[in-house]
Amino acid sequence: MVRGVSQLLSIGRYGGRAIQLVWTTNRRLTIVLALFTLISGLVPAIVAYAGKLIVDTVVLASRTGAPQDRWAAIGYLGFEAAVVAVQTGSRQGVALCQSLLRVLLGQKVNELILGKALTLDLAHFEDSEFYDKMTRSRREASSRPLSLVGRTFGLVQDSLILMTYGGLLIQFSVWAVVALMVAALPAFISETRFAGQAFRLFQWRTPESRQQNYLEWLIANEAPAMEIKLYQLGHMLLDRYRAIFLRLYAEDRDLTIRRGVWSYLLSLVSTIAFYGAYVWIVWETIAGQITLGELTMYLVVFRQGQTAFASILTAVGGMYEDSLYLSNLYEFLEEEVPEPLGQASQGVVPNDGLRFENVTFYYPGNENPALKAVSFHLKPGEKLAIVGENGSGKTTLIKLLTRLYSPTSGQILLDGLVLEKWETVALQRRIGVIFQSFMKYQFSVGENVGVGDVVHLSDRDRWSVAASKGNALPFIDQLSNGFDTQLGRWFKSGRELSGGQWQKIALSRAFMRTSADILVLDEPTSAMDAESEVQIFDRFREMTPNQMAILISHRFSTVRMADRIMVMSAGDVTEQGSHEELLELKGRYAHLFALQAAGYQ
Numbered sequence: 368m369v370r371g372v373s374q375l376l377s378i379g380r381y382g383g384r385a386i387q388l389v390w391t392t393n394r395r396l397t398i399v400l401a402l403f404t405l406i407s408g409l410v411p412a413i414v415a416y417a418g419k420l421i422v423d424t425v426v427l428a429s430r431t432g433a434p435q436d437r438w439a440a441i442g443y444l445g446f447e448a449a450v451v452a453v454q455t456g457s458r459q460g461v462a463l464c465q466s467l468l469r470v471l472l473g474q475k476v477n478e479l480i481l482g483k484a485l486t487l488d489l490a491h492f493e494d495s496e497f498y499d500k501m502t503r504s505r506r507e508a509s510s511r512p513l514s515l516v517g518r519t520f521g522l523v524q525d526s527l528i529l530m531t532y533g534g535l536l537i538q539f540s541v542w543a544v545v546a547l548m549v550a551a552l553p554a555f556i557s558e559t560r561f562a563g564q565a566f567r568l569f570q571w572r573t574p575e576s577r578q579q580n581y582l583e584w585l586i587a588n589e590a591p592a593m594e595i596k597l598y599q600l601g602h603m604l605l606d607r608y609r610a611i612f613l614r615l616y617a618e619d620r621d622l623t624i625r626r627g628v629w630s631y632l633l634s635l636v637s638t639i640a641f642y643g644a645y646v647w648i649v650w651e652t653i654a655g656q657i658t659l660g661e662l663t664m665y666l667v668v669f670r671q672g673q674t675a676f677a678s679i680l681t682a683v684g685g686m687y688e689d690s691l692y693l694s695n696l697y698e699f700l701e702e703e704v705p706e707p708l709g710q711a712s713q714g715v716v717p718n719d720g721l722r723f724e725n726v727t728f729y730y731p732g733n734e735n736p737a738l739k740a741v742s743f744h745l746k747p748g749e750k751l752a753i754v755g756e757n758g759s760g761k762t763t764l765i766k767l768l769t770r771l772y773s774p775t776s777g778q779i780l781l782d783g784l785v786l787e788k789w790e791t792v793a794l795q796r797r798i799g800v801i802f803q804s805f806m807k808y809q810f811s812v813g814e815n816v817g818v819g820d821v822v823h824l825s826d827r828d829r830w831s832v833a834a835s836k837g838n839a840l841p842f843i844d845q846l847s848n849g850f851d852t853q854l855g856r857w858f859k860s861g862r863e864l865s866g867g868q869w870q871k872i873a874l875s876r877a878f879m880r881t882s883a884d885i886l887v888l889d890e891p892t893s894a895m896d897a898e899s900e901v902q903i904f905d906r907f908r909e910m911t912p913n914q915m916a917i918l919i920s921h922r923f924s925t926v927r928m929a930d931r932i933m934v935m936s937a938g939d940v941t942e943q944g945s946h947e948e949l950l951e952l953k954g955r956y957a958h959l960f961a962l963q964a965a966g967y968q
């Protein structure tokens with residue numbers, strides 16, 4: 368009972384929200400849909416009553432043989448035909464409005480979901496539970512709001528049918544009305560129960576569905592295709608894909624069979640009630656208590672009324688299911704995203720540069736810190752290089768600097784002001800960054816450079832300057848369409864670049880941001896040939912006279928040019944100084960430098 372009430376409350380809450388969503392999607396269509404629904408609800412009783420008039424007049428006409436009775440029967444027939452035409456029209460109208468609304472609503476909900484995704488922190492994307500939530504809301508939520516609204520309107524329509532039928536049937540017997548309603552109840556109870564079970568199954572299996580999506584992506588996409596072929600992983604992946612399906616299918620099949628069997632058994636109750644009433648009506652007709660026309664009308668009312676009632680009850684079950692799915696959507700849309708509080712677009716100590724003060728950072732859920740009390744000061748125009756073994760925290764440091772994450776303790780200051788107090792956009796506009804795992808957009812060459820500064824996305828002059836700094840211009844000039852060449856294989860006449868060429872594009876992207884006075888380069892030249900690398904770093908100072916630069920590299924030849932070098936190990940800064948100072952220190956840096964130098968001799 369309590370569960371039933373909570374189910375109804377949940378339907379009410381989400382039903383209201385779904386209607387609001389549909390209403391804001393397209394008001395005119397919603398109103399038209401409501402009108403057609405109203406007509407579809409009122410017309411069936413008129414048709415049933417017209418049927419009674421026709422039969423009674425036919426019986427009368429066959430008895431009297433009078434022409435006016437004959438014409439009256441034909442007249443009623445014409446009337447019924449007209450009403451049926453209206454009924455068909457309104458049904459079509461409902462279907463039409465619903466299919467238009469479905470498209471609009473699908474788009475709207477997807478935009479809401481994608482818009483929300485844009486406001487999320489990076490940490491959200493790295494959290495598998497959150498990912499599940501997003502997948503769940505994307506998979507079903509775009510069709511569910513309309514389904515809920517469709518069912519709500521259906522409910523109104525069926526209720527109208529039922530009320531008008533009830534008005535006709537009650538003249539025969541109140542008990543007949545009661546019997547029909549009671550007989551439909553068991554089917555309703557079983558529907559809501561199975562709807563809940565289906566939903567819980569869907570919730571549990573999101574991780575599996577995501578695994579399936581991932582396997583699909585591996586098998587049917589261009590990026591992994593080369594490895595999948597060469598390592599002959601295809602069959603293994605397909606087997607995994609199939610195994611997940613078979614496991615899910617077994618659960619689905621059990622539920623579907625149970626649902627089907629119960630629905631059938633419980634619908635028998637309704638059938639028995641219906642035929643019981645049928646016998647009763649036939650009996651009364653034979654006894655001459657009701658006319659032949661009334662018999663016809665009651666049978667129509669009885670049969671269709673019962674269908675309408677059953678469909679109201681199953682609609683409530685379906686609405687419950689829809690509202691459960693919608694709860695996923697709203698749970699995702701309402702996920703709290705802390706509002707960035709910072710407002711500042713200027714520091715309190717202009718030209719103080721960048722300071723890390725005892726910055727410690729733990730990734731969510733990690734027990735070991737990725738950075739341990741890191742401190743350094745970078746002055747305007749200064750170039751800092753960071754070296755260290757894999758996993759020592761170099762990239763993490765950059766993620767904190769760019770505010771993709773916030774320090775667990777300690778603070779980072781730019782021009783004397785902690786990063787949290789900066790307005791995020793103002794801060795990010797001051798930073799030009801290229802990550803190790805930069806994006807290869809399936810856009811044109813020019814746009815791939817232009818995304819570095821979205822305000823100047825299509826500025827061809829800037830593309831050229833940036834590409835020249837990133838040493839990309841020579842090979843771009845050789846492409847058939849220059850900056851207009853489409854990159855990647857997804858779209859027509861797209862072409863692929865080599866790893867080093869892509870890296871040059873990514874480096875140029877960082878140079879697009881001319882307003883940036885902090886340049887962050889995470890392994891910017893690791894895939895480039897030796898000559899390109901030398902060309903870039905020979906001119907690096909000249910190209911970035913006033914910019915602070917943080918350069919991460921495993922190549923000591925590039926690191927040398929920095930004013931200061933920071934050696935990191937397991938989240939700690941273990942050595943700091945210029946190339947010469949560190950060599951003199953004869954510590955880790957000197958050791959690694961000697962190793963690399965020996966390799967070149």
Ligand SMILES: Nc1ncnc2c1ncn2[C@@H]1O[C@H](COP(=O)(O)OP(=O)(O)OP(=O)(O)O)[C@@H](O)[C@H]1O
Nearest residue numbers: 493730733737755756757758759760761762763764
């Ligand atoms: N998103 C993440 N979630 C949890 N832990 C992470 C994440 N990214 C990195 N780590 C962990 O944090 C530590 C520092 O990683 P980081 O990427 O900063 O290393 P790095 O010095 O840049 O390494 P490399 O030279 O391989 O690029 C590593 O132990 C890594 O496993």
